[in-house]
Amino acid sequence: MQVITKEFLSLGLGKASAPNESQLILLKLDESEGENFEELCVGQQLSDASAELFVLLKGIKAKSNQEKIITNYKALQKFRKTPQTGASVQAVKAPILSGDIFIYCDGGCSPNPGQSGSGVAIYRGGQVSALWYGLYEPMGTNNTAELGALYQSLLIAKEESEAGNKVEIKCDSMYSINCIKTWAVGWEKKGWTKKGGEIKNLEIIQKSYHLYNTIKTKIELSHIKAHAGLEGNELADRMTVYAREMKNPEFVQYEEIIDVQEILSMRSG
Numbered sequence: 001m002q003v004i005t006k007e008f009l010s011l012g013l014g015k016a017s018a019p020n021e022s023q024l025i026l027l028k029l030d031e032s033e034g035e036n037f038e039e040l041c042v043g044q045q046l047s048d049a050s051a052e053l054f055v056l057l058k059g060i061k062a063k064s065n066q067e068k069i070i071t072n073y074k075a076l077q078k079f080r081k082t083p084q085t086g087a088s089v090q091a092v093k094a095p096i097l098s099g100d101i102f103i104y105c106d107g108g109c110s111p112n113p114g115q116s117g118s119g120v121a122i123y124r125g126g127q128v129s130a131l132w133y134g135l136y137e138p139m140g141t142n143n144t145a146e147l148g149a150l151y152q153s154l155l156i157a158k159e160e161s162e163a164g165n166k167v168e169i170k171c172d173s174m175y176s177i178n179c180i181k182t183w184a185v186g187w188e189k190k191g192w193t194k195k196g197g198e199i200k201n202l203e204i205i206q207k208s209y210h211l212y213n214t215i216k217t218k219i220e221l222s223h224i225k226a227h228a229g230l231e232g233n234e235l236a237d238r239m240t241v242y243a244r245e246m247k248n249p250e251f252v253q254y255e256e257i258i259d260v261q262e263i264l265s266m267r268s269g
Contacts, residue, residue, distance in 0.1 A: 002051035004041050012054040022066040023057050026050045028267055047262040074256060100125065101160045101167045104232035105153040107145025108240035108269035116140025118149035119239025121232045122156065131254035133239035136247045145240065146173035147201055151208045152251050161218040169219065172226035172233055181221065184209040240269045
């Protein structure tokens with residue numbers, strides 16, 4: 001990790017009076033904070049990778065050129081961390097492996113309603129093995145994002161449980177859990193109606209409820225407190241923000257190298 005000092009900032013700014021757009025993102029600041037960037041970030045910590053990128057982006061004004069530098073740098077980092085055997089490597093779908101599975105899911109929206117996205121962090125044998133993100137909606141809600149993340153987690157849990165693995169889903173949305181485990185039972189008996197009006201988000205609730213019922217004897221679904229410093233929950237949270245930034249309506253796997261500390265240094269939801 002790199003502690004941000006005035007000397008460090010000068011390495012990446014040169015004669016520029018303020019960071020460019022990509023440098024502000026690396027400093028975890030938005031454009032409205034650009035004028036006061038120095039007082040806001042000095043003394044804060046930055047991952048080594050983000051610090052290197054900050055300096056590489058010195059004097060790059062065009063957004064397209066900034067993006068090229070970031071893309072090339074990430075490709076280089078991936079190359080550095082990939083064992084080089086000298087033989088050609090073909091991409092293959094990774095098989096389902098054995099080991100206890102913990103799935104952390106989260107959804108976020110900013111503002112609410114507004115741009116929303118969902119994220120999932122999967123742990124196998126106590127280590128993070130995969131991150132997923134997506135389900136971007138330009139006008140979603142916290143609840144739709146949370147339900148979407150839970151549904152995707154149930155799909156993953158179904159596949160893992162069928163492979164013989166013990167699976168537990170950890171969700172920080174009590175609303176989503178109640179919809180699936182408690183309230184849907186009564187709603188179904190009443191023809192999917194309730195007193196006082198319509199059931200919001202009914203379609204995703206029905207899909208999740210029916211899926212949960214097919215696997216509930218094989219998995220566990222439990223509630224955890226949000227933003228309590230639990231690594232899996234924090235990683236899922238960062239994926240919700242990443243989903244909003246990428247604006248990807250599909251739910252896809254995070255393909256960058258999983259550097260936990262670097263991802264945790266990203267903006268939280």
